[in-house]
Amino acid sequence: MRFLFAPASVVFCFMLAVLDTPFLHGEVAEGWMDGIRPNIVFILADDLGYGELGCFGQQKIKTPNLDRLASQGMRLTQHYSGAPVCAPARCVLMSGQHLGHAEIRGNRDSGNGRKFPGQWPITDELVTIAEVLKAAGYSTGGFGKWGLGPTDSSGGPNRQGFDRFFGYNCQRNAHSYYPPFLDSDEEQETINQNPVPGHLKQPTGEVIADDFRGEVYAPDRILAEAVDWLGKNKENPFFLYLPFVEPHVSMQPPQEWIDRYPASWDEENGVYRGENGYLPHPRPRAAYAAMLSDLDEHVGTILDRLDDYGLSENTLVVFTSDNGPTHGGRNFRFHIGGAACTFFDSAGGLKGYKGSCYEGGLRVPCIVRWPGKVQPGSTSSMPSYFPDWFATFTTISGGEAPAHQRCDGVDLSPELIGQGTPDRERPLMWEFAGYGGVFAIRDGEWKAVRRRTKGKKPADWELYHLATDPNESTDVAGLHPEMVERLATQFSNERTAEPDFPQPLLDD
Known part of the structure; x- marks a missing residue:
């Protein structure tokens, strides 16, 4: 078992990348960028589906700020998360290692005995992108949900390269938008004297939204801290990591956004009473849309501050999501937490939801704005995923x-600035330890998925040709056994065992 509560990260020395490192080292990057290092803002939504933004085809939910961001930059239409749930996706993002190499391969608590203990921690030896950027002279701030280890463990954000962290360290504390406290660096700041638990039911009686609201709405508090930090660090290169918590249920959005959506939506489908987990809500469809619009408004605040400080022209902004939209529950009229993912076609027509390694669980909206470098209103259909951001940010920061530490991504900057699509020598892959165990691998136009990998009767490999079947409607494994064998062999060869997240099918 990994030692959970290590001291602060040991001092390490960065060395020049070895020859087979799949991206450029600092000297090359500096020459390519003419010595100008951009600020980096990375905004990560929580459980936002591929089809939930206007710029990705959403017809009902209002997302004007993100639609504007897309018009000013590039949409990546085949971008994938690092995992189909929260913690492992964030590990992949921070480490640049896919799930076959990542230290965290599923959601797992650290088990240190607290009410909100935090998740299984990444180790002291792991180098995060925040550490790389800090060593390159960047100020580093994280505001939102962490999920990679309690503050006093090796995985705490301040011990993994962040000068400042404010938000939810523990994912379970983030189940409520009116929690008892938020983490401020390695301390806890009480924000609600009367916090609202994230899991309640109301089987009978009138459901009133205000009954599930407290004094301080955490997303607004987190945003205020992020804006304050941005103002204090605007004179130097900075990395602003914003893993915002919306639209992850519970649904507790501001009433003003709920009131902007049609009452007829919820007259048709009815009240949500908490039967699929999390909190009840009288207008669940409007509330779900309101969460997305509130998220959009927070993104707009960050973009406005960049404009106010004259930073937009030299700032790379990336917006994406940690996985697909939440899946269904026992009451078929609602998804988990009362979310209206069917009503809004949240997965954008793709197969599967959160927790699945089908396209709907992994493919996420992604927008990149970089004035003067990225063509406004452009799109990229290059398959890309979370490990690529480690490579990209390392390059552009110098x-x-x-x-x-092996990094599994490729530098996306040539694709972003229109200088050619980079070659990817290794396939995209996912080894997920949750939901019964799921494997997935994509190489070119082909994708293979294997489910129930931790069960007594693992499923066979499924095969999909994404170029002709992006919705994964037809399993063609029986027609192409040679392709199945090739991808299965690649998967086995492209992974290492992780004892904290075992896969009996491959590790025995």
Whole structure:
């Protein structure tokens, strides 16, 4: 078992990347960028589906700020998360390692005995992108949901390269938007004297939204801290990581946004009483849309501050999501928490939801704005995923990759600035330890998925040709056994065992 509560990260020395590192080291990057290092803002939504933004085809929910961001930059239409649930996706993002190499391969609590203990921690030896950027001279701030280890463990954000962190360290504390406290660096700041638990039911009686609201709405408090930090660090290169918590249920959005959506939506489908987990709500469809619009408004606030400070022209902004939209529950009229993912076609027609390694669980909206570099209103259909951001940010910052840590991504900057699509020598892959165990691998136009990998009767490999069947409607494994064998072999060869997240099918 990994030692959970290590001291602060050991001092490590970055070395020049070895020759087979799949991206450029600092000297090359500096010459390519003419010595100008951009600020980096990375905004990560929580459980936002591929089809939930106007710029990705949403017809009902209002997302004007993100639609504007897309018009000013590039939409990546085949971008994938690192995992189909929260913690492992964030590990992949921070480490640049896919799920076959990542330290965290599923949601798992650290088990340190607290009410909100935090998740299984990444180790002291792991080098995060925040550490790379900090070593390159960037100020580093994280505001939102962490999920990679309690503050006093090796995985705490302040011990993994962040100068400042404010938000939810523990994912379970983030189940309520009116929690008892938020984490401020390695301390806890009480924000609600009368917090609202994230899991309640109301089987009978009138459901009133205000009954599930407290004094301080955490997303607004987190945003205020992020804006304050941005103002204090605007004179130097900075990395602003914003893992916002919306639209992850519970549904507790501001009433003003709920009131902007039609009452007829919920007259048709009825009140949600908490039967699929999380909190009840009288207008669940409007509330779900309101969460997305509130998220959009927070993104707009960050973009406005960049404009106010004259930083937009030299700031790379990335917006994406940690996985697909939440899946269904026992009451078929609602998804988990009362979410209206069917009504809004949240997965954008793709197969599967959160927790699935089908396209709907992994493919996420992604927008990149970089004035003067990225063509406004452009799109990229290059398959890309979370490990690529480690490589990309290392390159454009003039940072140096850790020689001891294999990075599985490719530098996306040539694709972003229109200088050609980079070659990807290794397939995209996912080894997920949750939901019974799921494997997935994509190489070119082909994708293979294997479910129930931790069960007594693992499913066979499924095969999909995404170029002709992006919705994964037809399993063609029986027609192409040679392709199945090739991808299965690639998967086995492209992974290492992780004892904290075992896969009996491959590790025995």
